[in-house]
Amino acid sequence: MGEASPSAWLPQAVQELAGRLTTYIAENAKTARAFLKLVGTAGPLQDITIHTLDGKVDAQQMKAWLQPLLAGGEIGLVSEAGCPAVADPGARVVALAHAMGIRVAPWVGPSSILLSLMASGLDGQRFAFHGYAPVDPSERARQLKAWESISRKQDQTQILIETPYRNEAMFQTLKQALNDTTRLCVARSLTTGDEWIRTCSIAQWKKAAAPDLARKPTIFLFLAGRRN
Known part of the structure; x- marks a missing residue:
């Protein structure tokens, strides 16, 4: 996801609670303060404790x-982007709570995983989030093929x-490694004015102009078709 006004992606009740x-627990104090500045705080921002x-x-x-x-206080857990504890280290805190x-x-809150799945037209009943694929091109291609086999x-x-x-x-490797009948969704800059989401077969992607993904937050989803 990219930067956008909280009113576009965060319910009013959540903004008021935040x-x-x-007191907060966050992966990055600087970005957590930037988030709190956007939603507004009841007291001075400098008085808020961020672990x-x-x-x-x-x-x-x-x-x-x-x-x-344990004495009845409240602490907020905020994610770097989206839902805390979903593909996020905050899960460690929740498990300990x-x-x-502790209740x-x-x-x-918005999750790029779920938002992109909602808009993809791919199977929303069975899905797996893998995080990052290997950086090495040959290893990355092998891993994508393995995930396609599972799919x-x-x-x-x-x-x-x-x-x-x-x-x-990554987009080029997906086009080269996956079968032509596999459907690939590319979701860019979710929740922003630059949001762009498209699902095509690999064969269609090979014929289409490449989307502008340079240095823009992007998530990729694919679903392989069954072979006869």
Whole structure:
């Protein structure tokens, strides 16, 4: 997803809740503050505590952050993009909260995985999100073929992302590695004015002009057709 006004993708009730909380757990404090500045806060932004959830944080540290909740407090968990704990390290915090007997309340937010699946026309009953494919071109092609095989056998939509500056290389590999009958959806800059989503067969993509994906947040989805 890209940058856009919260009113376009976040319900008013969620914005109001986000604005009144005084403590957060976030993967990146800087972007979390930018988000809070957009939605507006009841008190001064500088008075809001933001715990940074990076790879160095262990269970003991997270437990210390969550300890005030046992006395009835509230802490917000905010994702870098979209739904917390869905393809997001925040799942570690949620798991620990359950282990500590702390109530977890999910609030709706945009997920590029679900938004792109909704708009793709591909199978929304069976799908798998893989994150990133290998960077090495030959390994990447092999992995895509393996996912296509699973897709064909299980009628399962395959979903993956790529670093924005490698989007065009990924698109070319998808066209080269996948079968002509496989349907590929490309979803770019979701929730923004530059949003663009299109699903075609690989054969159709090979004939079409390449979409502008350079350095733009993009998610790829594909579904293989069954062979007779």
